[in-house]
Amino acid sequence: MLIKKASDIASAEITDERLFINRRSFLGEAAIVGLNAASALALPAGLMACSNGERNPEAEGSSATGGSASDKLTPYEKITTYNNFYELGTGKDDPSENANSFRTRPWSVEVEGLVNRPGIYDIEDILKWSPLQERVYRLRCVEAWSMVIPWLGFPFRDLIDRAQPTSQARFVELSTLHDPTQMPGQRRSVLDWPYTEGLRLDEAMHPLTILAAGLYGKTLPNQNGAPLRLVVPWKYGFKSIKSIVRIRFTDRQPATAWNKSAPSEYGFYSNVNPEVNHPRWSQAKERRIGEFRRRATLMFNGYGSQVASMYAGMDLRKHF
């Protein structure tokens, strides 16, 4: 377990109070899931615990990490019907309407590149590696809207530690499933498929960076990037790549989908930054879904105290 100074512990790292209070039943259910392991339908332990347990009503009003009490959770219905997932169409409601077009089981994730332990892993196995934890994060889209989402996931670092990157590995590249027969949006070349994203290794290993498999205590809906997606809360939403099939460790900064499509508009880092505007629109404010007035966008989406040190000395206008 990672033990750090109290001031360094983000509230997102703190186990959800409900899970903590119910930890014995959580363990009990985990054991039940273990017993049911033969069943292909068995949900991973974390999902089981959350979908079986009742949501603590107080959690609905809980604050997002590093945020204020005004960070109310965005309703499930909004999170799952207002999506940017171009593989399922470019309209905001296309992904939820086309959600059933792709299958998330069976699903495997290939871990390759500069690692000591490459391999192809079944999603069911991956979800058993680490206990799933709830992380309430703000999500800031580059289009100047935002949500507050209770993800269910595990630190990306857990997977990275398991893969054992070699000393040459400096970046990680992630790819989304590329299969136009399942992904109707890929039949048009809106982006250079497959969608790829990348992080510096230290960003990938940051405790806030998670791989999510659920939200609101339920299995991740397809339109939100099932069965496994990245969540990097201090970067614009498009960095949080969905429906991951490949994780490659490399010594070079990987090409990323949006950067390839418009290099002047979407940089590799894409940290949320109210002072660096998109060339075509302002990033100073955002509309929180469900709210009327725009609110000020926070540097690093409000996670600066935890992540700013990774960019010390960098010109964030140049490395936008």
Next chain:
Amino acid sequence: MSRRTQAVRSGIFAASLIPLAWVVWGASTDNLGANPIDEIQLQTGRWALRFLALSLAISPLRRLTGWNSVIRYRRTFGLFAFFYATLHLINFIAIDKFFDVGDIVEDIAKHLYITVGMATWLALVPLALTSTRSSIRRLGGRRWNRLHQLVYVAAIGGTVHYLWAVKKDTLYPLLYFALFAVLLGYRAWMWLAKRQQPQAA
């Protein structure tokens, strides 16, 4: 005016208000999706372009089919284009930006697609103001026609505004672009044909 003409005119007027009714109904029943303000912006903008295209389709239709009486609907379509463009602007100023003058001015000055959008709306204002019969009389046909060529500027401006506003998928803006290219191209072609064949014959 015949009773039938009156009925058609009323029907067109009522039908032209359907998009507004749809938006009002959607907004009041929470049926505009998770981001209703953006949805209103998109819908009002698209309808402004559609009505602009309808108004620009009248003259070619008339010339190609000889159906002269359609001319009486051109003004209605033009005014509805202005109506939806104005709702689009009001939604931007009053709802999206909530009268934040600093933000609005900055957006218009710094973000080119908004600059173009604003200019497009301004190009429509004199057309709406001089849409009456008495204006035509006052200005005289030639000057009125000349002034109303601003509608070509608005068509191009509106499409460029849409094209630059979308993040990546330019399919819809390009469809409008193609539509206006046909409507304006037809006029350019007619104009050239007329120049090359002097009336002397």
